Amino acid sequence: MLQGLRRAGGSNLVLFAIQDHYLYRELFGEDMVRHIENQLKDSLIACGADLTCQDEVHCLTSESGEYLLLWPSRDKENLADLAYAIKIKAQDELKRTMLKWTGREVELGIGFARFGAGGGGDWEKRFLQAVTEARRSARSHLDISGLEIAARFNELLLNKGVSAFYQPILDFSSGSIMGWEALARGPAGTSFQSPIMLFELAEQLERLFALEELCREKAITNLGEIAPDQRLFLNIHPRTMVDPEFTPGKTLSLLERAGMKPANIVFEITERHSLQDFGLFYRTLEHYRSQGFQVAVDDVGAGYSGLSSIAEIQPDFIKIDMSLVSNVDRDPVKRALLETITTFAEKIGSKIIAEGIETRAQAICLLDIGVHYGQGYFLARPAFPRPGLAVDADELRLVGDLSQKSLTCSMPVGNLAEAPHAVSAEFLVSEAQHFFEKNRTFSSLVVTEEDKPKGLIMEYHLNRQLSSQYGVALFYKRPVNSIMDENPLSVDETTPVEQVAKQAMQREHLKAYDDVIVTKRGKLFGVVTVQKIMNTLAHVQVEMAKGTNPLTGLPGNVFLEQEIEARIAKKKSFSLIYADLDHFKVYNDTYGFKNGDRIIKLAADILSWAVKKYGPGDARLCHIGGDDFVILSNTESAEPICRGAIRCFKRLVRGCYCLADRQKGWIQAVGRDGQERQFPLVSMSLGIMEIAGKCT
Secondary structure (H helix, E strand, C coil): CHHHHHHCCCEEEEEEEECCHHHHHHHHCHHHHHHHHHHHHHHHHHHHHHHHCCCCCEEEECCCCEEEEEEECCCCCCHHHHHHHHHHHHHHHHHHHHHHHHCCCCCEEEEEEEECCCCCCCHHHHHHHHHHHHHHHHHCCCCHHHCHHHHHHHHHHHCCCCEEEEEEEEECCCCCEEEEEEEEECCCCCCCCCHHHHHHHHHHCCCHHHHHHHHHHHHHHHCCCCCCCCEEEEECCHHHHCCCCCCHHHHHHHHHHHCCCHHHEEEEEECCCCCCCHHHHHHHHHHHHHCCCEEEEEEECCCCCCHHHHHHHCCCEEEECHHHHCCCCCCHHHHHHHHHHHHHHHHCCCEEEECCCCCHHHHHHHHHHCCCEECCCCCCCCECCCCCCCCCHHHHHHHHHHCCCCCCCCCEHHHCCECCCEECCCCEHHHHHHHHHHCCCCCEEEEEECCEEEEEEEHHHHHHHHCCCCHHHHHCCCEHHHCCECCCCEEECCCEHHHHHHHHHCCCHHHCCCCEEEEECCEEEEEECHHHHHHHHHHHHHHHHCCECCCCCCECHHHHHHHHHHHHHCCCCEEEEEEEEECHHHHHHHHCHHHHHHHHHHHHHHHHHHHHHHCCCCCEEEEEECCEEEEEECHHHHHHHHHHHHHHHHHHHHHHCCHHHHHHCEEEEECCCCCEEEEECCEEEEEEEEECCCCC
């Protein structure tokens, strides 16, 4: 790596040092600190490449907690500005990991130097001199106000170069938009495009009030007309509220020009901001509330402060951080926490807003918990002009309601199974954690022995184990069988989905949302999430509510009963034809459920064709479940319908078999009695029952 820098025309060197590195090692152990160090190194390389627009960015680890970022220097490149920008971006990327594992944010010290081009024996000497200079620079306080980036920031404020984007907030109970959060954005393509850099610089330069005042002006002015009961959420730093220059007069004037009232405005205060004079802040807050403004507390659950401060402020809205919302549909611990916070909020008169909703499953789970409002990319991305919802809110509510009801579905669970990731019992806990970090689509690992499942590891259980006081020290280097669930729910692929759902919900609370292992003849076949099971059940119930079969779209039992009663009421004779497929189970077991569904759809299409071709205009075809169909027709058409359907099905069903089985005209399979023998190809049988006009 260094050979390439030797040949370059000169190099930049930036030193990053983790503040309190020794304390982290003492408190959290060697393995945890190494994990944080590795992630920081990856972040520094990525941020360096992005901000310097260079492919050749290298990172060396020096003394404990020190990183040397190097890249070829260019003309007119402001090294101090780049070093500061990389620091802010890397700290932000590492923030969630740090809060998750340590409850603290990381602070990086920075120093920088340049060293000249050329090879020769003195290259190493120049390099070491640059490292020394960078360390000396890191020990002195960096004067942010003297940076070029500070001048550009002040120019941005002067030219009002901030834009407002809006993200809608969904009212789960009504399905309507209750308001929008205003999000600040700097000029596109600049380091100020991200609000992280904007507000970090504003705080360092003591221009926070000026920036927030500009952001409020843009947000209120550009929102457009809203309903009287809708709200605009404005982010505000607590220290801004106690600033003598912050008066509601300016905000009231902006609101009046925009046709809004204080009741339309919610001041959103983040939990991460500490206050030296809480009493003054609280009195100021009450003053603004008395004028009609409302208050929301942001980032709850992000690891900054507890519920005590919320109890003191008693906000109108509590916004749950996305770290708690992520995977809530699969993590029973997060679900339990959200249920608790929701109950807590209702007792103090607050409403919950869940931020960072990224999937349909998360939205349905939050609705089921009783969360009042939702916000996130799944519902709509921030945009200007203000966007509407990107999803059908009524459909979400319907599925949420159905997930709480008793559902029926005889579909085999094997249809839902996804490819699992199997490991041996000797697989290390550290390897398991690394796997989950690199493969975000997997939430579980199945421990197997000779292809037979022996245990299950859920990511959230693993994280809970490792985050305990001595978790890393006890388990990190041990095999996964030391922490795996030795008795996970395991079902055969033929088990009905409804039955699996009941078994899953009967598990102990912390395991209720663990993945279900699916086997085939005792060997691992796949895994299925509880959320997928519940979504499938809900979909089936929606189709049943429409009176149709989910597979074929044909009317079902409810429609059939109504038709029979109507025909009997007319006191006219008619024929009821019952259609069934012979040897279908053997085919299903041999060729699989998906091919079995193909045959059922083929039968439905052929019966529909026969009814239309040979039956009267009021003939009806119903699919009453599985491979069973019922036709209602007049007596004269019954036999032609049956003959046409049998003839057509016999010809077309052969296309559902492989060439060898078609040529033989039979398949070798195991029957219901457990004996292996030859079975004919699937055929269709129909029975006709004539119903006289006078019956009850």
